[in-house]
Amino acid sequence: MVNGLIDYEFQDNCVDYLFDKTTSADSKKVITVKASTGAGKTVILIKYVNFYLNNTNEKTAFIWLCPGKGNLEEQSREKMERLMPSIDSRDLPYSLLQGFNERSVTFINWELITNRKNNALKESEKKNLFDCIDEAHSKGIKFFLIIDEEHLNNTKKAKDIIDKFDPVYTIRVSATANKVAHQEYYEVPEDEVINAGLITRAIYVNEGVMENDKIENDYDYLIDLADAKRQELLEGYKMVKADVRPLVLIQFPAARPETIKAVEEKLASMGYTYDNGLVNIWMSDDKIVSDDLTKNNGMPAFLLMKQAVSTGWDCPRAKILVKLREGGSEDFQIQTIGRIRRMPEHKHYNFPAYLDLCYVYTLDERYKQGLMSELDKAYQVRKLFLKKGFEDFTLVKELRNLDNDNGLGERELLKLIYNHYANKYNLGTKKAANQEILAMNGYSFSHEVDSKVVQGLFRSDETLSNATSSQKISVKTRINTHTHGIQLMHSVDEIKKITTIPAQRVKNILQRLFRKGKRNSRKLLSLDTSDFYAFIINNIKQLKEEFREIMATQDKQLSFIGEAKTSKFTIPDTELYKYTEVKQVELMKKNVYEGYTNEFLSSEARKSKSERLFERFCEDSDSVEWIYKNGDAGQQYLSIVYVNGIRKQWLFYPDYIIKTKDNNVWIIETKGGMEADRSKNIDRQAENKFNAFKSYAERYKLHWGFVRDIDEELYINNTVYTEDMHGENWVPLKNILKI
Known part of the structure; x- marks a missing residue:
């Protein structure tokens, strides 16, 4: 001691x-x-x-x-x-x-x-x-x-x-x-x-939440459960003569003012306020914290908090965590539970048994371990320096022309999205029939927001993060246009993120397609307000998938309007590459950087199989003089502008530049190949990129191609893109670049 x-x-x-x-x-x-x-x-x-x-x-x-x-x-x-x-x-x-x-x-x-x-x-x-x-x-x-x-x-x-x-x-x-x-x-x-009695025996998630519960209001429902548990714990501590007043943490992921206000009003209706000392708040811009907050017998019963309190804060009487949904689909960050796992007197009580547990109440559906990122991965990072003789190599790189990147107007977008649904699902003018067809294709038309939430006892954070479907139950929340208005806008924002279409325009289009209102020729459904909210929130994953398909479409009218901006590309003087330790280190002599070895091509450091195969192919090829691996994003790398199906400009970064011994420069983009007649390519924009790449290569008189693999063999295509690689447009790479 x-x-x-x-x-x-x-x-x-x-x-x-x-x-x-x-x-x-x-x-x-x-x-x-x-x-x-x-x-x-x-x-x-x-x-x-x-x-x-x-x-x-x-x-x-x-x-x-x-x-x-x-x-x-x-x-x-x-x-x-x-x-x-x-x-x-x-x-x-x-x-x-x-x-x-x-x-x-x-x-x-x-x-x-x-x-x-x-x-x-x-x-x-x-x-x-x-x-x-x-x-x-x-x-x-x-x-x-x-x-x-x-x-x-x-x-x-x-x-x-x-x-x-x-x-x-x-x-x-x-x-x-x-x-x-x-x-x-x-x-x-x-x-x-x-x-040792230092932390709780287990974590109880959503105690009292019952299968198929119909919830009127998320916040009221969870806070009522948490307060009932707080009072039960308080009586339990009295039974064992422990001077402990349990504390409830209410966590706001985004701390939206309207959400905080709604919770404050709910607590006030229950008799808990800042004025009587039973409520504290700890936010970055708002802090009301009692001197006795962290003491075992402290007065506050509730602490309103954001994620910031999850680190460097020790309050063992905190035994209950309420995690609210402000957007509807946030992940529950497992490490937050650490705030409620400490035992207040560094011992277990054994009886009543519920004193040796901590409690989480949340309607989140996904649980995520807040694991360490870059420095804790299976790879390390090494800085490499450019070999002499490559300083003067240049190419033209393209940049987005922000003066001409408005995309389709709202009316054109509405027409495009309507046609996508009509053609894909064979929809017509009869709204009831359209609803039946969409329901048969996986769309939910529940009148409530449906959730599958975790419920039960978990020994550790890890077992909670790996909760199985058998440890989840279904609950339904009645639509409330105030609280679910926030959730609806979060769903709209998710579509905005993948399309860059302004949120208000996304919302307008969804309303014109699916919500009851003014008659228009592009209306697919005629849902009332609450059913429209439920439809968007419950089907956000499928809606995002539809928008991704639309953005990947090809149309001869969708060529780049106006010239892309350009600047000079040179190979960076230094580069950071991920690597892992390998059994036998081999120098890759043709790479433009000093000290580039097979350590950079391990499956842990380089996930793309086609990239690993291509670099080894170039190293062994008699035709290749040198090879440069381009970056994935950043102004220092070679970029090409392409336009997606809604006429928005994007950049893509071709994977490799190589120079052959006949003095030709090739630019290569690698993609997932085929395995058992199934495509491994996950890039929806591959065809749009292919066509933009082709145009770029023609403009600047460069050799180019998409390279993909089948059964360890590489194939190249620079004519017409097809996902299926069995056509004549996919040619063995070894026929083009001799080994």
Whole structure:
């Protein structure tokens, strides 16, 4: 026991693991620790730092990086000073003045060094961060990086700063981590944390929600369930003589003012207000928080919050989470549950059993682990430099002409969408018959909003995120034009995102097609207002699919109106490529970048099979002099303008530029091929891109082609696009570029 701190075996085991790995010469340089919220991640790290400093004489400085939300770096530093006062702990401003001294621990808020407006990186009278790092390196000081809640800061700028520290070891800690090949990995067993009484035995999702419930109002329904559970828990704590007042967290994904107001009015009708201290709010621009909020016997019964409170905030009496839907189809972020899993007195009560659970109420249908992104994937990133001799190579790249990118007008769009439905489903002028046909083709005509929600007990976050269909029940919500008006606009926004058609225009077209109103020749259905809302919300996936099909259509009238803007393309001097470790490294000699190897062609780093096959083909081909892999997006890469079925301009980035030994330049786009007579191509715009590509190549007198694979063999086409590759237009690539 250290300074009154209880020792848990699972924490000490993790400390031993970290010490062994950071004192072993053959350890991998990144060590990932997965530990559930409530396992005491901060305590584990403090114990580890203390143990390392007490058992080594290395000239080491620790850098402890925390996310900006919630002042976690201040909380972590205060905890270290309380538990291990002998350690030299400091904040960033102090280290900028004194330097990163050996055996020190500097706690840094990510916002200070990644925010564009920060002062830490600016030249000033103080030494800036990079100067201090260089000075420490010159003194032989080695850096160990601790990255807490690291999934929140996987940005390029964050990586640049990590690279500058050039740490000997980096310890990443998160409740949501993946095991990857190029990192050491340790997982604190969640069962041991549960058995220690630190977190709840399980998560109860939607207790009291019954199959085929008909809900009048989402917010009222969930808040009533949550308050009934809060009162039950309150009585349970009294039974066991625990001075605990349970807290309900109400989470707003977008924190729309109208949603917050509706919830405030609901709570006030139940006797819970800001004025009587029973309601607190914690938003970025609105904060009313009582001094006793996080105390076990604190007065507030409800806290209105956004996602920002999910990190760096410790309130063990929070036992119930209500997640509201503001758009209708948001994912439930699993890591938020960590806020309600801690046990308020660090023990289980066993009886009544419901005190050892936490409770989630939500009508969300999808549950998503908030896993780490770029830095935690199975691949790493390496910067490569352009070989000499390629600096002067240029091509013309096209850019969208924003002065001429209005697309079809509303009347033309309405006609196009109407014709799509009429032709695809053989619809006519009789609205009732049209409804029957659409219903037979999978469209829902329910009068309510239908949802399939999770219901039941779950031992862990992982089991919840993998909930099966047998653990879901159907509920129906009666249409309310106020609350579902927000959901309707969210559905409209989803169509807007994939089409770039303004939201109001999308809504107008949907109303003219499907809603009762003024007679027009393009009306397919005649739904009343509430049924129209239900139709759009329930069928948004299918509606988006229809719009994608429409955008992929070809028409001779849809040629690019006006000239695309152009600029000069040159091969970038440096490039970042994803790679993974391979058993035997082979240099790819024909690539334009120094040090390009087969590590960049592993299936983990390069998902596209046709790309992997094409690069290996070029490496082995006697006809190919060099090859360049183009980027997927960005002004530095080669781009070509194409126009989709609604006359909107888009850019696509052909995958490769190669030069052959007969001095010809080829531009190649790869797509998924065929397998068992089935296309693997997932790009709906392939034909539009193909035709634009063909026109571009003719204009600039370049060789070009789409390349796809069948049974490990590559085929090229630059005549007429077809999804089926069995026609004569798909020619073996080896007949064009000799091996």
